[in-house]
Amino acid sequence: MLDTKALCKTVCRIVVAATGLPADHVIVGDPGGPAPAGSYCAVRLQNPEQFGQAHATQRDVPALDDPQYEDIIVRVATQFTLGFSVNFYRDGAVANAAALCEANKREPVKSLLRSAKLGWSRVSGINNLTGLYQGGMEERAQLTLYLYGESIAEDRVQRIYRVGFEVQTEQSGAIAQGEVNGLSG
Template identity: 80%
Template sequence: MLDEKALSKAVCRIVVAATGLPANKVILADNNTAAPAGSYCAVRLQNPEQFGQALNSQRNVPAEDDPQYTDIIAKVATQFTLGFSINFYRSGAMGYAAAICEANKREPIKALLRTAKLGWSRVSPINNLTGLYQAAMEERAQLTLYLYGESIAEDRVQRIYRVGFSAQTEQSGATAQGEVNGLSG
């Protein structure tokens, strides 16, 4: 499953590395706390969008109930495009937003993306939201950073190693019974 908080924190680290803003000035949006003093950034994960086909794989593991047998671990990796709304407030907002564009070409950003197991897709155009705020102009900028990620789900599938059967013919009523197990060739 997608861990929204961990993904958002990874994007906060990317913003810190790309813009040079201090880590305490790059916050998760909607956290119900007061805004930091001075220039700052708020990051919010928007609706993740699934794309492509899920990647399915299986592997054998020892059975939990009897190690002479094996179970199957079925893995499904769903691919997502993750849109993060990145909002910069106060002095330097437009410059900070511009620093995000093409940031994926920088080595520190590449390392952060690899660590978080994310891929860079694109950055939306920068929206200049500068406007009048409490009788003064306050610089604001917003952009959306699109990253690729995946959500992995694993399920244990227990194999059936022993099956009993009973069959009866319609004409004579003769009954055959037996057992098939995974150890008999």
């Protein structure tokens, strides 16, 4: 399952590393609170999209009910492209947005991506949204940062090791009984 809050916080740290904005001026978008004073940035996950085929693997583990048997853990890793709307406000908005372009080449950003197990895809074009706001000009810029990530789900599958059976014929009514035991080979 995607932890959208943790993903947004990681992107906030990437923005801080790339732009030099103070950490308390890079916020998760739509918080319902007041905007920070001065230049700031708001980050919001907008469109996670699944791509490619999920990677499915399995491994044997001791069964929970009897350790002489084994269960299977099936792990499915679904790959996503994660689009984050990154909005810059006030002085330096366009320059801050431009600082994200090719930021994946910078060591602090590489480190943040590695620790969050994310991959860099691309940055959209910068939208210069500078315009009148409350009677004065306010610099604004927006871009979309695309990252690669994955969501992992694991399920325990119990194996059937012993099955009893009974077979009866229609003509003679003869009955055969038995058991199939997976431990006997």
